[in-house]
């Protein structure tokens with residue numbers, strides 16, 4: 001028998017939730033071994049307590065509980081942050097076709113206009129992409145007046161700023177940034193727990209015979225003009241030092257790391273909680289087997305973490 005507090009030693013494994021999308025594909029099944037609901041599966045919500053997709057604990061003493069319930073009943077597991085909801089959402093996106101051109105509000109705008117929802121800052125780690133893959137980040141309008149005119153006149157090719165991307169690129173998308181993931185790209189997204197998206201343009205696509213709703217006025221309200229420089233939001237994170245936790249991003253919403261384990265990584269879980277997702281390979285966390293596609297949370301007070309094997313992980317906390 002151990003005298004230490006058992007709850008602090010539990011790794012909280014979560015069951016992912018899948019969402020079918022007009023632009024989704026089947027790679028989450030083929031390449032990630034998930035049981036997907038169809039060949040148009042666009043998103044795997046690996047760690048989420050959002051009402052639109054609340055993950056269940058997969059095993060252990062909290063098996064079957066929703067992450068949102070665990071957050072309320074056991075705030076001690078998450079460092080007693082005092083936050084009113086589980087703050088982050090981690091998903092894998094398989095874009096077989098282009099996603100709509102979109103923008104997210106910040107916290108203040110979402111609170112006022114979206115029933116108290118959080119705004120959305122997000123970031124992407126590019127897991128895989130075609131040779132000539134491109135993303136939309138930002139726009140070419142010099143100010144709000146030009147932005148409004150370009151949107152109202154449908155001058156999309158002039159407006160939209162596209163950039164080439166490679167596997168391992170890490171991109172931060174602040175609220176107010178026009179963006180779109182284009183076909184042939186898979187990303188792991190770490191974001192605020194929010195589902196508020198304003199669609200600016202959807203390539204005039206029809207879904208069940210009609211176009212998806214656009215949110216032009218709200219988009220114009222929240223889009224930052226002029227856009228920030230692209231170089232400021234992209235980091236090459238493919239070949240970082242191995243066997244260490246590489247910090248990719250630290251902002252007021254989250255901190256995100258990548259680690260490439262080839263032997264062993266040891267660190268102290270010194271955060272309120274630490275989300276980890278295995279994005280490649282397999283190995284162990286303190287002796288417990290994990291593999292590509294596993295998503296888990298190391299609770300507050302977990303202590304020393306020892307990762308072994310051949311695997312890559314993305315980690316995050318607030």
Ligand code: ZN
Nearest residue numbers: 102104122179
């Ligand atoms: Zn987005």
